Amino acid sequence: MTDVLVLGGTGWLSGEIARRWMDAGARVTCLARGGRDAPYGAALVRADRDAPDAYLRVADRDWDEVVDISSNPGHVTAALTALAPRTRHWTFVSSVSAYASNDIAGQDESAALAVPAEPGDPYDYSRAKAACEASVRSVVGARAAIVRPGLVVGPGDPTDRFGYWVARFALAGDEPVLVPDLEDRDAQVIDVRDLADFLVAAGEARWVGTANAVGDPLPLRRVLDLAREVAGHTGTVVTAGDDWLAAHDVQNWMGPRSLPLWLPTDMPGFTTRANAVYRLLGGRLRELRATLTDTLADERERGLDRDRVSGLTRAEEEALLTELGIAGAP
Known part of the structure; x- marks a missing residue:
C-alpha cells in the first residue's frame, strides 16, 4: 500500500488531496495542528510546524509521497530536512503568484520567478512561494513535482x-x-477536485517537473x-x-x-498562464x-x-x- 503524508490535510485543498489519495487506495496520514478533523479514514498526527520537534512522530518511517502546500519557507525547509531522506517522491503545491510579473499574457513555466524571500523579510506571498520552491528544488529536485495552481475554486x-x-x-x-x-x-480557474486529482496522479507516477495547474x-x-x-x-x-x-x-x-x-x-499575465503541461499530463478541467x-x-x-x-x-x-x-x- 502507498503511504502518503499530507502536511496539513484538515483544510480545504489539503483535505481534498487527502481524500483523493484515499480514494486511490493509499494509506494517508495528515500532520496538522488538530483544530479540525482529518478526513474520515486518514490518521491525524497533531503537530505545530513552528515547533522544533514538529516532524518527530513522522520522521522515523519511510514515505512513498509527501505533499506540502505551505507558503512558509521555514516550515518547508524544516519538513525537507526531517523527511526528505526517507521520502520517495515530494509534491509541493506552489502558486502562479510565485512568478515575478504578470504583465505578459500566455507565459509558461519558464517565466521568471519572484526573488525568493530571505529570513526576516516582511511577509510577501509571491516571494515566500518562490523561496519554498527553491528549497524543494535544492533538496529533492530530482524527485519532486512542483505544481503552480491559479485561482482554485x-x-x-x-x-x-x-x-x-x-x-x-x-x-x-x-x-x-x-x-x-x-x-x-x-x-x-481550476476546480479544487480537478487539482487534487492531478496532484494524486503526479504522485502516483512520481512525476518530476513543474506545471501550471490552471484552467483555460x-x-x-x-x-x-x-x-x-x-x-x-x-x-x-x-x-x-x-x-x-x-x-x-x-x-x-x-x-x-x-x-x-x-x-x-x-x-493580463495573471489570468492567462499557459496550461499545456497540465493538459499533456492528463490534467482535467471540468x-x-x-x-x-x-x-x-x-x-x-x-x-x-x-x-x-x-x-x-x-x-x-x-x-x-x-x-x-x-x-x-x-
Whole structure:
C-alpha cells in the first residue's frame, strides 16, 4: 500500500488531496495542528510546524509521497530536512503568484520567478512561494513535482472569491447586481477536485517537473454571464468603471468591500498562464457550468446572505447602486 503524508490535510485543498489519495487506495496520514478533523479514514498526527520537534512522530518511517502546500519557507525547509531522506517522491503545491510579473499574457513555466524571500523579510506571498520552491528544488529536485495552481475554486472555498458571483446573483433574484467593467478582463480557474486529482496522479507516477495547474483563460464577462444563468438572476446588471469603483473604496480581487476576480488591466499575465503541461499530463478541467452549479449548492447551504471573507455585503452593494442612481436600489 502507498503511504502518503499530507502536511496539513484538515483544510480545504489539503483535505481534498487527502481524500483523493484515499480514494486511490493509499494509506494517508495528515500532520496538522488538530483544530479540525482529518478526513474520515486518514490518521491525524497533531503537530505545530513552528515547533522544533514538529516532524518527530513522522520522521522515523519511510514515505512513498509527501505533499506540502505551505507558503512558509521555514516550515518547508524544516519538513525537507526531517523527511526528505526517507521520502520517495515530494509534491509541493506552489502558486502562479510565485512568478515575478504578470504583465505578459500566455507565459509558461519558464517565466521568471519572484526573488525568493530571505529570513526576516516582511511577509510577501509571491516571494515566500518562490523561496519554498527553491528549497524543494535544492533538496529533492530530482524527485519532486512542483505544481503552480491559479485561482482554485469550487464547493467549500474559504476565500469566498469565485462563489461570490453565483451567490450574489442568486441572492439578488430580480434586483440589480453591480459588476465592474468587464472589457479586456479574463479569469482562469481550476476546480479544487480537478487539482487534487492531478496532484494524486503526479504522485502516483512520481512525476518530476513543474506545471501550471490552471484552467483555460476565459473572458470574465463569460464567467459572470454563466454564473448569472446558473443562479437564475433576472434583474439588471449594472456596470461601474474602474475609477468610480476606486473612488468609492471598492477593492480588486478579494477581501472585504471588493468585487472578486476583478483585476487591473495591467495584469493580463495573471489570468492567462499557459496550461499545456497540465493538459499533456492528463490534467482535467471540468465544465465551468458544473463547478458553478456545485458552488451554488454549497453557497445555499452556507447561506447566501452570510458574512463573507470577500465581496461586497448586499447593503454595501445597494448603497453603491443608489449612488449610481439605479432604479430598484433602496
